[in-house]
Amino acid sequence: MSEYLDRHKDKLKELLSKDRLQHSKSVAMVAEKLALKYGASTKKAIAAALLHDCAKGLSDQEYFNYLAQVQGYSKIKQSEFVREKYNTLHAVVSAKFAEEYFDIEDEEILDAIRFHTNGCSKIGILSKIIYLADVIEPLREESEDLRKVRKILEYEGINKAIIYEVKCKFKNLIKRDKKISSDLLGMYNSIISEMEDTK
Ligand SMILES: [Fe+2]
Ligand SMILES: [Fe+2]
Numbered sequence: 001m002s003e004y005l006d007r008h009k010d011k012l013k014e015l016l017s018k019d020r021l022q023h024s025k026s027v028a029m030v031a032e033k034l035a036l037k038y039g040a041s042t043k044k045a046i047a048a049a050l051l052h053d054c055a056k057g058l059s060d061q062e063y064f065n066y067l068a069q070v071q072g073y074s075k076i077k078q079s080e081f082v083r084e085k086y087n088t089l090h091a092v093v094s095a096k097f098a099e100e101y102f103d104i105e106d107e108e109i110l111d112a113i114r115f116h117t118n119g120c121s122k123i124g125i126l127s128k129i130i131y132l133a134d135v136i137e138p139l140r141e142e143s144e145d146l147r148k149v150r151k152i153l154e155y156e157g158i159n160k161a162i163i164y165e166v167k168c169k170f171k172n173l174i175k176r177d178k179k180i181s182s183d184l185l186g187m188y189n190s191i192i193s194e195m196e197d198t199k
Helices: 002-015 018-038 042-051 060-068 078-084 089-101 107-114 125-136 144-156 158-175 182-197
Strands: none
Touching: 002 018, 018 042, 018 125, 042 107, 042 125, 060 089, 089 107, 107 125, 125 144, 125 158, 144 158, 158 182
């Protein structure tokens, strides 16, 4: 991890709070291990992990300006922007910001950043790794579900671990009468199909 981190340490320190930087490093540590295990590029996994939340520290105005440049978000309403700022939207804004401020051109890295909160219906291995590493990194608050996700990952692999984690998310959203995003549902369906095809 050190090579990439050394190169961007100053920029990252300037952009992220201490806790967020620690979280990003922790995601990178897990992502590197998963990339080795699942045959993905460790360099790309580290870059995507270190940058996955890179826009979270931007001011509202900067954030809004980047969001307006993302396809499909140019007409987003102010009320929706405020409510979603720290939820799903930070992923698409971080991808845009990584592209412009960190000169990331690799689409696999940008997708992994873009889809790290909700996944997507055509999810590749690098995006799966960042999605899961973000959830299970060791600095996350412990819970029964989290322990189960880590255990499933260890014994049954990344697809089953993501499916379990997504099911927990579904349950939680349904319980609170919240909408389920089409991306999250798309990722669930795509991984289930993948698992059926390999049976
Ligand atoms: Fe995030
Ligand atoms: Fe994160």
